[in-house]
Amino acid sequence: MVSFIEERPKNIAAGQNMVSDPKSAQKPPAPPGFISISRKKLLQNLEINAGARVNSWVDSMRASSPTHMKSAPSIADDQGSWNLNHPSALDMFEQIIDASKGKQIVMFLDYDGTLSPIVADPDRAFMSKKMRKTVRKLAKCFPTAIVSGRCRDKVYNFVKLAELYYAGSHGMDIKGPEKGSKSNKDTESVLFQPASEFLPMIDEVYKQLVETTKSTPGAKVENNKFCLSVHFRCVDEKKWSELAQQVKSVLKDYPKLRLTQGRKVLEIRPTIKWDKGKALEFLLESLGFANCTDVFPVYIGDDRTDEDAFKILRDRGQGFGILVSKFPKDTNASYSLQEPDEVMDFLRRLVEWKELSLRTQSRM
Numbered sequence: 336m337v338s339f340i341e342e343r344p345k346n347i348a349a350g351q352n353m354v355s356d357p358k359s360a361q362k363p364p365a366p367p368g369f370i371s372i373s374r375k376k377l378l379q380n381l382e383i384n385a386g387a388r389v390n391s392w393v394d395s396m397r398a399s400s401p402t403h404m405k406s407a408p409s410i411a412d413d414q415g416s417w418n419l420n421h422p423s424a425l426d427m428f429e430q431i432i433d434a435s436k437g438k439q440i441v442m443f444l445d446y447d448g449t450l451s452p453i454v455a456d457p458d459r460a461f462m463s464k465k466m467r468k469t470v471r472k473l474a475k476c477f478p479t480a481i482v483s484g485r486c487r488d489k490v491y492n493f494v495k496l497a498e499l500y501y502a503g504s505h506g507m508d509i510k511g512p513e514k515g516s517k518s519n520k521d522t523e524s525v526l527f528q529p530a531s532e533f534l535p536m537i538d539e540v541y542k543q544l545v546e547t548t549k550s551t552p553g554a555k556v557e558n559n560k561f562c563l564s565v566h567f568r569c570v571d572e573k574k575w576s577e578l579a580q581q582v583k584s585v586l587k588d589y590p591k592l593r594l595t596q597g598r599k600v601l602e603i604r605p606t607i608k609w610d611k612g613k614a615l616e617f618l619l620e621s622l623g624f625a626n627c628t629d630v631f632p633v634y635i636g637d638d639r640t641d642e643d644a645f646k647i648l649r650d651r652g653q654g655f656g657i658l659v660s661k662f663p664k665d666t667n668a669s670y671s672l673q674e675p676d677e678v679m680d681f682l683r684r685l686v687e688w689k690e691l692s693l694r695t696q697s698r699m
Protein backbone atom coordinates (compact mmCIF):
# COMPACT_ATOMS: atom_id res chain seq x y z
CA MET A 336 0.00 0.00 0.00
CA VAL A 337 1.21 3.47 -0.77
CA SER A 338 1.97 5.54 2.30
CA PHE A 339 1.24 9.23 2.14
CA ILE A 340 2.96 10.10 5.40
CA GLU A 341 5.98 12.26 4.74
CA GLU A 342 8.80 13.50 6.89
CA ARG A 343 8.03 16.83 8.39
CA PRO A 344 9.81 19.61 6.48
CA LYS A 345 12.58 21.42 8.30
CA ASN A 346 11.26 24.97 8.01
CA ILE A 347 8.04 25.83 9.75
CA ALA A 348 6.39 22.46 10.29
CA ALA A 349 4.06 22.21 13.27
CA GLY A 350 5.88 21.87 16.58
CA GLN A 351 9.06 20.72 14.88
CA ASN A 352 11.03 23.74 15.94
CA MET A 353 9.73 23.80 19.46
CA VAL A 354 11.25 21.67 22.19
CA SER A 355 8.05 21.13 24.13
CA ASP A 356 9.68 19.23 26.95
CA PRO A 357 12.97 20.88 27.99
CA LYS A 358 13.82 17.92 30.21
CA SER A 359 14.04 15.64 27.22
CA ALA A 360 16.83 17.84 25.89
CA GLN A 361 18.97 17.10 28.97
CA LYS A 362 21.64 14.52 28.62
CA PRO A 363 23.71 12.70 31.29
CA PRO A 364 23.30 13.42 35.03
CA ALA A 365 25.75 15.89 36.57
CA PRO A 366 26.36 17.30 40.05
CA PRO A 367 23.23 19.03 41.45
CA GLY A 368 24.66 22.55 41.35
CA PHE A 369 25.77 22.12 37.76
CA ILE A 370 22.33 20.81 36.71
CA SER A 371 20.52 23.84 38.04
CA ILE A 372 22.87 26.26 36.22
CA SER A 373 22.81 24.35 32.94
CA ARG A 374 19.03 23.88 33.14
CA LYS A 375 18.61 27.62 33.58
CA LYS A 376 20.91 28.28 30.62
CA LEU A 377 19.14 25.66 28.61
CA LEU A 378 15.76 27.22 29.31
CA GLN A 379 17.11 30.66 28.40
CA ASN A 380 18.44 29.25 25.13
CA LEU A 381 15.17 27.57 24.41
CA GLU A 382 13.32 30.82 24.98
CA ILE A 383 15.72 32.68 22.70
CA ASN A 384 15.43 29.98 20.03
CA ALA A 385 11.67 29.80 20.28
CA GLY A 386 11.57 33.60 19.96
CA ALA A 387 13.85 33.46 16.92
CA ARG A 388 11.60 30.84 15.36
CA VAL A 389 8.48 32.91 15.87
CA ASN A 390 10.43 35.81 14.32
CA SER A 391 11.24 33.67 11.32
CA TRP A 392 7.52 32.95 10.95
CA VAL A 393 6.85 36.67 11.13
CA ASP A 394 9.60 37.37 8.53
CA SER A 395 7.95 34.82 6.32
CA MET A 396 4.55 36.44 6.92
CA ARG A 397 6.05 39.80 5.94
CA ALA A 398 7.58 38.33 2.80
CA SER A 399 4.07 37.44 1.61
CA SER A 400 3.22 41.15 1.56
CA PRO A 401 4.29 43.11 -1.54
CA THR A 402 4.69 46.27 0.59
CA HIS A 403 7.67 44.54 2.14
CA MET A 404 9.39 43.85 -1.14
CA LYS A 405 12.83 45.15 -2.01
CA SER A 406 13.83 48.77 -2.64
CA ALA A 407 12.84 50.48 -5.91
CA PRO A 408 16.16 50.12 -7.90
CA SER A 409 16.38 46.50 -6.85
CA ILE A 410 12.79 45.91 -8.00
CA ALA A 411 13.64 47.54 -11.35
CA ASP A 412 16.64 45.18 -11.78
CA ASP A 413 14.55 42.20 -10.79
CA GLN A 414 11.74 43.32 -13.07
CA GLY A 415 14.09 43.32 -16.07
CA SER A 416 15.34 39.80 -15.55
CA TRP A 417 11.87 38.67 -14.48
CA ASN A 418 10.34 39.84 -17.79
CA LEU A 419 13.13 38.09 -19.64
CA ASN A 420 12.85 34.79 -17.77
CA HIS A 421 9.10 34.74 -17.23
CA PRO A 422 7.59 36.60 -20.18
CA SER A 423 3.90 37.37 -20.35
CA ALA A 424 1.88 34.35 -21.52
CA LEU A 425 -0.16 36.83 -23.58
CA ASP A 426 2.92 38.10 -25.41
CA MET A 427 4.11 34.53 -25.96
CA PHE A 428 0.74 33.17 -27.01
CA GLU A 429 1.81 32.07 -30.51
CA GLN A 430 4.91 30.28 -29.20
CA ILE A 431 2.79 28.53 -26.56
CA ILE A 432 0.33 27.32 -29.19
CA ASP A 433 3.21 26.13 -31.38
CA ALA A 434 4.62 24.11 -28.49
CA SER A 435 1.24 22.44 -27.93
CA LYS A 436 0.80 21.37 -31.59
CA GLY A 437 -0.39 17.76 -31.88
CA LYS A 438 -0.88 17.47 -28.13
CA GLN A 439 -3.95 17.47 -25.93
CA ILE A 440 -4.06 20.63 -23.80
CA VAL A 441 -5.33 20.02 -20.25
CA MET A 442 -6.06 23.10 -18.12
CA PHE A 443 -5.46 23.43 -14.37
CA LEU A 444 -6.64 26.61 -12.70
CA ASP A 445 -6.07 27.82 -9.16
CA TYR A 446 -8.97 29.87 -7.74
CA ASP A 447 -8.05 32.75 -5.39
CA GLY A 448 -5.85 35.36 -7.04
CA THR A 449 -6.14 33.52 -10.38
CA LEU A 450 -9.84 33.37 -11.28
CA SER A 451 -10.96 35.85 -8.62
CA PRO A 452 -9.16 38.95 -7.37
CA ILE A 453 -7.74 38.90 -3.84
CA VAL A 454 -10.17 40.60 -1.40
CA ALA A 455 -10.10 41.18 2.35
CA ASP A 456 -12.99 38.84 3.17
CA PRO A 457 -12.33 35.26 1.97
CA ASP A 458 -16.08 34.56 1.97
CA ARG A 459 -16.60 37.27 -0.64
CA ALA A 460 -13.98 36.24 -3.20
CA PHE A 461 -16.50 36.04 -6.02
CA MET A 462 -15.66 35.20 -9.57
CA SER A 463 -17.05 37.57 -12.21
CA LYS A 464 -19.77 36.40 -14.61
CA LYS A 465 -17.38 37.10 -17.51
CA MET A 466 -14.77 34.84 -15.96
CA ARG A 467 -17.32 32.06 -15.37
CA LYS A 468 -18.48 32.29 -18.98
CA THR A 469 -14.87 32.08 -20.17
CA VAL A 470 -14.10 29.04 -17.98
CA ARG A 471 -17.31 27.35 -19.18
CA LYS A 472 -16.19 27.79 -22.80
CA LEU A 473 -12.68 26.68 -21.93
CA ALA A 474 -14.01 23.42 -20.46
CA LYS A 475 -15.83 22.72 -23.73
CA CYS A 476 -12.49 22.92 -25.56
CA PHE A 477 -10.14 21.21 -23.06
CA PRO A 478 -10.43 19.02 -19.95
CA THR A 479 -10.33 21.61 -17.13
CA ALA A 480 -9.71 21.31 -13.39
CA ILE A 481 -9.87 23.80 -10.53
CA VAL A 482 -7.09 23.20 -7.98
CA SER A 483 -7.56 25.17 -4.77
CA GLY A 484 -6.52 25.45 -1.14
CA ARG A 485 -10.17 25.95 -0.28
CA CYS A 486 -12.51 23.11 0.58
CA ARG A 487 -14.03 21.61 -2.53
CA ASP A 488 -17.64 22.55 -1.76
CA LYS A 489 -16.71 26.16 -1.12
CA VAL A 490 -14.71 26.57 -4.31
CA TYR A 491 -17.52 24.81 -6.23
CA ASN A 492 -19.99 27.33 -4.82
CA PHE A 493 -17.87 30.15 -6.21
CA VAL A 494 -17.21 28.57 -9.62
CA LYS A 495 -20.59 26.83 -10.09
CA LEU A 496 -19.60 24.76 -13.14
CA ALA A 497 -20.55 21.07 -12.85
CA GLU A 498 -18.56 20.07 -15.92
CA LEU A 499 -15.14 20.68 -14.29
CA TYR A 500 -12.82 18.55 -12.17
CA TYR A 501 -12.26 19.97 -8.68
CA ALA A 502 -9.29 19.40 -6.40
CA GLY A 503 -10.02 21.16 -3.08
CA SER A 504 -7.99 21.33 0.17
CA HIS A 505 -4.71 21.74 -1.77
CA GLY A 506 -5.51 18.67 -3.87
CA MET A 507 -6.52 16.43 -0.95
CA ASP A 508 -10.15 16.27 -2.10
CA ILE A 509 -10.52 15.41 -5.78
CA LYS A 510 -13.78 14.92 -7.63
CA GLY A 511 -14.55 14.63 -11.30
CA PRO A 512 -17.65 15.87 -13.11
CA GLU A 513 -20.85 14.16 -11.93
CA LYS A 514 -22.00 11.15 -13.93
CA GLY A 515 -24.58 12.42 -16.39
CA SER A 516 -23.12 15.95 -16.53
CA LYS A 517 -22.18 17.49 -19.90
CA SER A 518 -18.58 16.28 -19.74
CA ASN A 519 -19.30 12.92 -18.14
CA LYS A 520 -22.13 11.07 -19.78
CA ASP A 521 -21.19 7.50 -18.82
CA THR A 522 -18.32 6.95 -16.41
CA GLU A 523 -18.48 7.04 -12.61
CA SER A 524 -17.14 10.26 -11.14
CA VAL A 525 -13.61 10.03 -9.67
CA LEU A 526 -13.32 10.71 -5.98
CA PHE A 527 -10.00 10.72 -4.14
CA GLN A 528 -9.42 11.84 -0.54
CA PRO A 529 -5.95 10.77 0.64
CA ALA A 530 -6.20 12.58 4.00
CA SER A 531 -9.60 11.40 5.26
CA GLU A 532 -8.11 9.90 8.43
CA PHE A 533 -7.10 13.44 9.46
CA LEU A 534 -10.65 14.82 9.48
CA PRO A 535 -11.26 14.48 13.26
CA MET A 536 -7.86 16.06 14.00
CA ILE A 537 -8.46 18.96 11.62
CA ASP A 538 -11.85 19.65 13.25
CA GLU A 539 -10.29 19.58 16.71
CA VAL A 540 -7.48 21.95 15.70
CA TYR A 541 -9.98 24.25 13.96
CA LYS A 542 -11.92 24.69 17.22
CA GLN A 543 -8.72 25.30 19.20
CA LEU A 544 -7.43 27.84 16.68
CA VAL A 545 -10.74 29.75 16.68
CA GLU A 546 -10.60 29.91 20.48
CA THR A 547 -6.89 30.77 20.74
CA THR A 548 -6.84 33.45 18.05
CA LYS A 549 -10.08 35.23 19.02
CA SER A 550 -8.10 37.76 21.08
CA THR A 551 -6.26 38.90 17.93
CA PRO A 552 -8.43 41.44 16.10
CA GLY A 553 -8.85 40.67 12.40
CA ALA A 554 -7.61 37.07 12.57
CA LYS A 555 -9.90 34.60 10.83
CA VAL A 556 -9.71 30.83 10.85
CA GLU A 557 -11.21 29.06 7.84
CA ASN A 558 -12.07 25.37 7.85
CA ASN A 559 -11.11 23.91 4.48
CA LYS A 560 -12.08 20.35 5.46
CA PHE A 561 -8.70 18.59 5.08
CA CYS A 562 -6.70 21.71 5.94
CA LEU A 563 -7.13 25.01 7.74
CA SER A 564 -6.31 28.63 6.95
CA VAL A 565 -5.46 31.31 9.50
CA HIS A 566 -5.87 34.62 7.71
CA PHE A 567 -3.85 37.64 8.80
CA ARG A 568 -4.71 40.07 5.95
CA CYS A 569 -6.85 42.11 8.38
CA VAL A 570 -4.52 41.80 11.38
CA ASP A 571 -2.39 44.81 12.36
CA GLU A 572 1.23 43.97 11.53
CA LYS A 573 2.22 44.67 15.14
CA LYS A 574 0.07 41.69 16.11
CA TRP A 575 1.49 39.21 13.57
CA SER A 576 4.04 37.87 16.01
CA GLU A 577 1.33 37.35 18.65
CA LEU A 578 -0.80 35.50 16.09
CA ALA A 579 2.14 33.34 14.99
CA GLN A 580 2.76 32.48 18.65
CA GLN A 581 -0.91 31.54 19.14
CA VAL A 582 -0.91 29.27 16.09
CA LYS A 583 2.35 27.72 17.18
CA SER A 584 1.03 27.07 20.69
CA VAL A 585 -1.84 25.02 19.22
CA LEU A 586 0.21 23.15 16.62
CA LYS A 587 2.94 22.04 19.01
CA ASP A 588 0.65 19.22 20.16
CA TYR A 589 0.00 18.05 16.60
CA PRO A 590 3.23 16.80 15.02
CA LYS A 591 1.23 15.21 12.20
CA LEU A 592 0.22 18.63 10.94
CA ARG A 593 2.47 21.02 9.08
CA LEU A 594 2.32 24.69 8.35
CA THR A 595 2.82 26.36 5.00
CA GLN A 596 2.13 29.90 3.90
CA GLY A 597 0.11 31.59 1.22
CA ARG A 598 -0.92 35.16 0.56
CA LYS A 599 -1.37 36.62 4.06
CA VAL A 600 -2.53 33.25 5.27
CA LEU A 601 -1.00 30.49 7.38
CA GLU A 602 -2.10 27.12 6.05
CA ILE A 603 -2.22 24.04 8.25
CA ARG A 604 -2.38 20.62 6.66
CA PRO A 605 -1.54 16.95 7.26
CA THR A 606 2.04 15.81 6.78
CA ILE A 607 1.14 13.55 3.90
CA LYS A 608 3.02 13.35 0.63
CA TRP A 609 0.29 15.08 -1.25
CA ASP A 610 0.04 18.56 -2.72
CA LYS A 611 -1.25 20.40 -5.77
CA GLY A 612 1.51 18.80 -7.89
CA LYS A 613 0.44 15.28 -6.90
CA ALA A 614 -3.18 16.26 -7.57
CA LEU A 615 -2.20 17.38 -11.07
CA GLU A 616 -0.51 14.03 -11.73
CA PHE A 617 -3.50 12.15 -10.30
CA LEU A 618 -5.89 14.07 -12.55
CA LEU A 619 -3.75 13.49 -15.65
CA GLU A 620 -3.80 9.79 -14.83
CA SER A 621 -7.58 9.79 -14.27
CA LEU A 622 -8.00 11.47 -17.63
CA GLY A 623 -6.01 8.68 -19.27
CA PHE A 624 -2.79 10.66 -19.86
CA ALA A 625 -0.57 8.83 -17.36
CA ASN A 626 2.33 7.92 -19.64
CA CYS A 627 1.40 9.97 -22.66
CA THR A 628 3.88 12.16 -24.43
CA ASP A 629 1.15 13.89 -26.39
CA VAL A 630 -0.41 15.74 -23.48
CA PHE A 631 0.18 19.44 -22.78
CA PRO A 632 -0.86 20.44 -19.25
CA VAL A 633 -1.09 24.16 -18.49
CA TYR A 634 -1.29 25.18 -14.81
CA ILE A 635 -2.13 28.77 -13.85
CA GLY A 636 -1.73 29.88 -10.23
CA ASP A 637 -0.61 32.76 -8.04
CA ASP A 638 0.50 31.21 -4.79
CA ARG A 639 3.39 29.37 -3.16
CA THR A 640 1.34 26.17 -3.02
CA ASP A 641 1.01 26.30 -6.82
CA GLU A 642 4.79 25.92 -7.06
CA ASP A 643 4.42 22.16 -6.39
CA ALA A 644 2.43 21.88 -9.62
CA PHE A 645 4.79 24.16 -11.58
CA LYS A 646 7.69 21.98 -10.46
CA ILE A 647 6.00 18.75 -11.55
CA LEU A 648 5.47 20.20 -15.05
CA ARG A 649 9.06 21.40 -15.22
CA ASP A 650 10.38 18.00 -14.05
CA ARG A 651 8.16 16.10 -16.50
CA GLY A 652 9.14 18.49 -19.29
CA GLN A 653 5.48 18.66 -20.26
CA GLY A 654 3.36 21.77 -20.72
CA PHE A 655 4.22 24.65 -18.38
CA GLY A 656 3.18 26.77 -15.45
CA ILE A 657 2.01 30.37 -15.55
CA LEU A 658 2.47 32.45 -12.39
CA VAL A 659 -0.06 35.21 -11.75
CA SER A 660 1.92 38.02 -10.17
CA LYS A 661 2.65 41.70 -10.58
CA PHE A 662 5.97 41.27 -8.80
CA PRO A 663 9.06 39.20 -9.54
CA LYS A 664 9.03 36.02 -7.44
CA ASP A 665 11.07 32.84 -7.23
CA THR A 666 9.08 30.39 -9.30
CA ASN A 667 9.13 27.20 -11.33
CA ALA A 668 6.56 28.66 -13.69
CA SER A 669 7.70 29.49 -17.22
CA TYR A 670 5.43 32.41 -17.99
CA SER A 671 3.58 35.12 -16.10
CA LEU A 672 0.30 37.01 -16.13
CA GLN A 673 -0.24 40.02 -13.92
CA GLU A 674 -3.78 39.55 -12.60
CA PRO A 675 -7.06 37.63 -13.03
CA ASP A 676 -8.15 39.94 -15.90
CA GLU A 677 -5.07 38.89 -17.84
CA VAL A 678 -5.82 35.25 -16.99
CA MET A 679 -9.26 35.75 -18.54
CA ASP A 680 -7.72 37.27 -21.70
CA PHE A 681 -5.34 34.33 -21.99
CA LEU A 682 -8.14 31.77 -21.54
CA ARG A 683 -10.29 33.58 -24.11
CA ARG A 684 -7.48 33.48 -26.64
CA LEU A 685 -7.09 29.75 -26.07
CA VAL A 686 -10.82 29.25 -26.66
CA GLU A 687 -10.77 31.41 -29.82
CA TRP A 688 -7.75 29.54 -31.16
CA LYS A 689 -9.37 26.14 -30.47
CA GLU A 690 -12.72 27.13 -31.97
CA LEU A 691 -10.98 28.46 -35.07
CA SER A 692 -8.90 25.32 -35.50
CA LEU A 693 -12.04 23.13 -35.10
CA ARG A 694 -13.85 25.20 -37.76
CA THR A 695 -10.87 24.94 -40.11
CA GLN A 696 -10.69 21.16 -39.60
CA SER A 697 -14.41 20.70 -40.28
CA ARG A 698 -14.06 22.58 -43.60
CA MET A 699 -11.25 20.27 -44.76
Ligand SMILES: O=P(O)(O)OC[C@H]1O[C@H](O[C@H]2O[C@H](CO)[C@@H](O)[C@H](O)[C@H]2O)[C@H](O)[C@@H](O)[C@@H]1O
Pocket residue numbers: 445446447448452453454455456457458460482483484485557559564566568597598599600602638640
Ligand atom coordinates in the same frame (compact mmCIF):
# COMPACT_ATOMS: atom_id res chain seq x y z
O1 LIG B 1 -5.30 27.71 -3.74
P1 LIG B 1 -6.17 28.93 -3.71
O2 LIG B 1 -7.47 28.73 -4.43
O3 LIG B 1 -5.43 30.14 -4.23
O4 LIG B 1 -6.50 29.16 -2.18
C1 LIG B 1 -5.50 29.68 -1.29
C2 LIG B 1 -6.19 30.41 -0.18
O5 LIG B 1 -7.12 31.29 -0.82
C3 LIG B 1 -8.00 32.03 0.01
O6 LIG B 1 -7.26 33.05 0.67
C4 LIG B 1 -6.72 34.02 -0.21
O7 LIG B 1 -7.79 34.74 -0.85
C5 LIG B 1 -8.64 35.49 0.05
C6 LIG B 1 -9.76 36.10 -0.78
O8 LIG B 1 -9.27 36.89 -1.81
C7 LIG B 1 -7.79 36.54 0.77
O9 LIG B 1 -8.61 37.27 1.70
C8 LIG B 1 -6.65 35.85 1.53
O10 LIG B 1 -5.80 36.81 2.11
C9 LIG B 1 -5.82 34.99 0.56
O11 LIG B 1 -4.85 34.23 1.26
C10 LIG B 1 -8.73 31.13 0.96
O12 LIG B 1 -9.54 31.90 1.80
C11 LIG B 1 -7.76 30.25 1.73
O13 LIG B 1 -8.48 29.36 2.54
C12 LIG B 1 -6.94 29.45 0.74
O14 LIG B 1 -5.99 28.65 1.45
